Amino acid sequence: MKYTDPPLNIGEQLALLQHNNLTIDNVDTVRGVLTSVGYFRLNNYMKYFKKDNKFRNGTIIKDIQGLYEFDKVLRINLFDAIADIEVAIKALINNTLACKYGSHWLEIAEIFKPGFSYYHQSLLTEITEYCKNNPDEHFIKKYKQTYSDPVLPPSWMIMEVLSFGKVSMVYDGILNTDDRVSVSAYLKTHDNILSSWLHSFTYVRNLCAHHAKILDRNLTIKPTMPARKKNRFLLDVDELDVSKIYSVLCCIQYLLLTLKSNSGFKENIINLVSGNPVIKADALGFTSNWTQESIWK
Structure with a gap:
């Protein structure tokens, strides 16, 4: 056709x-x-x-425009909150691995799973090219001007220029379970759960960066929720549809609370949803008693 x-x-x-x-x-x-x-x-x-x-x-056109603006503000709040989590994850991963394996831990192949080796080599090649070709970050330029060995800057500098997607891949590729758990335990969740969340956050942030519609979208990359009752943080988890954005909002809010972030994310989401009567919260995946969940109180 x-x-x-x-x-x-x-x-x-x-x-x-x-x-x-x-x-x-x-x-x-x-x-x-x-x-x-x-x-x-x-x-x-x-x-x-x-x-x-x-x-x-x-x-009237303002009705349609209002719904468009709702989606736009939702994207802005998601993007900002995920950025805060990205900064924290980078710091947690680096603090854990640098203190154990040294300043250039990111270059050590043995730290990572065998199945991660191809991606690891590709990542190092990309980093090397970035550092070689007039990098825009001042701290990378200063390292190159000051030091010749090792060729690459320390991993805490490299982590700063990696995208969230690459950082989530690095976390998932870490071989030693204890290393991954050292990061996830600080965030009061399981390492496999955290890995799932990071991939989902990366996907959602990319949607936001490209101004994609979030309202009533079915997510392609869904967050995994804790299965054991003692690890659950939602009362209505059995009612939860992980393909809807509410599930991601919950995971973000859970981590922000754990990080003791004062971003105002919770208040912004509550005000956004309650202040727009046209919005049907269930279209976003909100459960019937979502305001009674501890993370939203």
Whole structure:
């Protein structure tokens, strides 16, 4: 089947919205939104205001824009919170391994699982190229100007320039269970659980960085929740749908509480959900009694 839909200019997009029963009080306002956000992006949020492919009577552009802004603010809060966790994870991993294996632990192949060897070599090659080709971080430049041996800077410098995705892979690739547990125990969770969460956070942060829609999305990379009752931190865990964003919000909030973070993430999420009556919390995976969970109190 061949795609045949023609591109529409702003005037034609406006006419299509009117044809589909959108109430337009101010043409210039709608034009401005279509120009700055785009019809295709807004279309992701229009379905919430439609019945039989037509807008419900009285629907205006601000209704759609409000839902879009909700999703945008949700992404911002997710991105900021995951950034705080990324900083903490980098510090915890490095503090654990540097004190045990030395300043350049990241280069020691024996620290990592045999199945990690190909990725490890690829990572070291990438790091070497980065350090060689005029790195933008001042501390890397200063190391190169001051020291010739070892060629690569210490691992705590390298960790600072690694993406969260690469850091999560490094954690997962650590061979010694005790080393992984030293990190996860500080965060009051199991090492396999933490590894799952880090991969899920990386995926969600990438969605946020690319301005992808979060509202009612089914997550491809889902966080694993603790199976043993003594390790569970949610009352309604049996009701939880780990393919929805609420599960990730819970894991983030759990870690932020453990880290004693004052980011305001909890208050922001509660205010965001409660302050938007159009939002159906269950579409985001929120359980029926989520406000009674200890992590949200």
